[in-house]
Amino acid sequence: MSDQGNTPQPGPLSGVSVARIYDYLLGGTNNTEADRKVVEQIKELFPWFADWAWCNRSFHQRAVRWLAENAGIRQFLDIGSGLPTQENTHEIAQRVALDARVVYVDNDATVAERASELLRGSDKSVFVVGDLRDRDSILKHPEVVRVLNFDEPVALLITAVIHFFPDEEDPWGIVRSYLDELPSGSYLVLSSGTHDNQSPTAVQRAVEAYQNATSQLYPRSKAEIERFFEGLELVPPYEGAAPEVTFGGLWGADVPELADDEGSRALYVGVARKP
DSSP: OOOTTOOOOOSOOOSBOHHHHHHHHTTOSOOOHHHHHHHHHHHHHOTTHHHHHHHHHHHHHHHHHHHHHHSOOOEEEEETOOOOOTTSHHHHHHHHOTTOEEEEEESOGGGHHHHHHHHTTOSSEEEEEOOTTOHHHHHTOHHHHHHOOTTSOOEEEEESOGGGSOGGGOHHHHHHHHHHHSOTTOEEEEEEEBOTTSOHHHHHHHHHHTTTBSSOOOOBOHHHHHGGGTTSEEOOSSTTOOSOOEEGGGTTOSSGGGGOOHHHHTEEEEEEEOO
16 A cells, blocks of 8 residues: 655556556555556546545554454454555554554565565564465465464455455455464454446446456455355444445444445445454
């Protein structure tokens, strides 16, 4: 993930990267003309595309804060993180508890050097290159094992990532394989883009815009996203709500009525505890 105010960093950038697309949507500068072109193409179809990215980022932040403050979670495994810059997982969690530990994982090697530089000097936050599909290479990575204790609850963060995995790769099984390795009391934080209530033609054109990116786009229905939480205890998204998967802006909202917009309705999110 990235944020406004970051200065461009050296290093080769080529092709179209989903991490850099997200960076550009959030006002960052670690992106290329090719990345920006894809964003502008999609914004012609969905003018609220940047709002969608900010909605996901805000959900991620609120979920981390809630887990640290209300669930006592002190370990966070953030897979598909992009660049860990201002107001990301480690800053939010460590603001609540100085002993919170965070591992960032991303498969985009172009962000690895920059991310490592941002976290240099910290013994509680690290970045490793890894692919969500290869569970063992992540969970058994020396740096991951050094920072996280898998005998204690861990928050598994997979936000705005799973919609880059086709059904053929069984993303539900991939996520479940991580949860199977985590102890009781761990949490899953997951968000995914959806095609619900969207123009099928516009969705197809948006999918086509990602054809030359590092990952393709596979938005899903609410029912398909709910499957990721089977067997888990969903957390109510806001006071007075039922425990459920909901639109991105509603989770953690103080005034849910004010959090409902087009960007929010294009994102389903959930936070759930492993019994």
